[in-house]
Amino acid sequence: MPPRATPAEAPPSQVLPPRATPAEAPPSPVAAGPDVGPALISLRDVSRRYSGATEVAALEHASLEIRAGEFVVVLGTSGSGKTTLLNLIGALDQPSSGEIVIAGRRISGASAGDLAKYRRESVSFIFQTFNLFPALTAVENVEFGANAARRKNATRAAVEMLNRVGLGHRLTHFPHSLSGGEQQRVAIARALATGNPIVLADEPTGELDFRTGLAILELLQSQAGTGRVVIVVTHNREIARVADRVIELSSGRIVSDRRVEGERPSLADLHW
Numbered sequence: 001m002p003p004r005a006t007p008a009e010a011p012p013s014q015v016l017p018p019r020a021t022p023a024e025a026p027p028s029p030v031a032a033g034p035d036v037g038p039a040l041i042s043l044r045d046v047s048r049r050y051s052g053a054t055e056v057a058a059l060e061h062a063s064l065e066i067r068a069g070e071f072v073v074v075l076g077t078s079g080s081g082k083t084t085l086l087n088l089i090g091a092l093d094q095p096s097s098g099e100i101v102i103a104g105r106r107i108s109g110a111s112a113g114d115l116a117k118y119r120r121e122s123v124s125f126i127f128q129t130f131n132l133f134p135a136l137t138a139v140e141n142v143e144f145g146a147n148a149a150r151r152k153n154a155t156r157a158a159v160e161m162l163n164r165v166g167l168g169h170r171l172t173h174f175p176h177s178l179s180g181g182e183q184q185r186v187a188i189a190r191a192l193a194t195g196n197p198i199v200l201a202d203e204p205t206g207e208l209d210f211r212t213g214l215a216i217l218e219l220l221q222s223q224a225g226t227g228r229v230v231i232v233v234t235h236n237r238e239i240a241r242v243a244d245r246v247i248e249l250s251s252g253r254i255v256s257d258r259r260v261e262g263e264r265p266s267l268a269d270l271h272w
Ligand SMILES: Nc1ncnc2c1ncn2[C@@H]1O[C@H](COP(=O)(O)OP(=O)(O)OP(=O)(O)O)[C@@H](O)[C@H]1O
Pocket: 050, 056, 057, 058, 076, 077, 078, 079, 080, 081, 082, 083, 084, 085, 128
């Protein structure tokens, strides 16, 4: 049997159009809400407020459109709403107002079943706190993600992706016997082994030393190169230098949304 392509080389699943013609491509059935227009990720006046003793406006009137193939970096100080934004795009949370449309389908207000399918088969989440299963080994954690996304040859995909993040020698370690940075890399491998087209990474290099962080950044950048959307949340402004687009949040508001024009520095030119 010929070796299976790794997720980085494989085309993204059919739910999003290919990179070359994202603007013209017809909407694809990511979520089964009503067809409301040709968007990949589109937020229309989205707010998320938490009520309690004091109301928190975690995200206010956010509007943006993101195309397939974009490598987007979201910057902002602690508490500015970055994780809230990712959670809404990943349908882990629902907006208080406004609407979210993915590949032409509305996910805000979609049924629980449709949302579960969307999360499983369209979204790859790298959580800020890793969220590994403590009773599963590294390879089982990664395999779980690939299985949930209905990926064929999940075990092989898991082993390949753990090798790519430099953890081929830790396959059978449980999370408690991995360092923080190793756990973070298992979480990254679990997300990418799904092959899902929307990669949402919350501080994916936060626990990593500089060299390992660069290798992970290169891996994430390469995913966008295959036509996936990759959104990286970070405090690290150096990472923003190699993004296609930089969105800045402050107190729940998008205060800047700019495309990075011209030559990007190579990863070797970054320092932190
Ligand atoms: N479930 C919740 N209930 C109430 N307030 C919340 C809830 N989740 C988040 N918040 C508040 O919303 C704001 C935005 O939180 P969010 O987690 O999005 O920030 P962040 O930019 O990701 O910060 P960090 O860089 O520290 O991870 C914060 O002030 C936070 O306290």
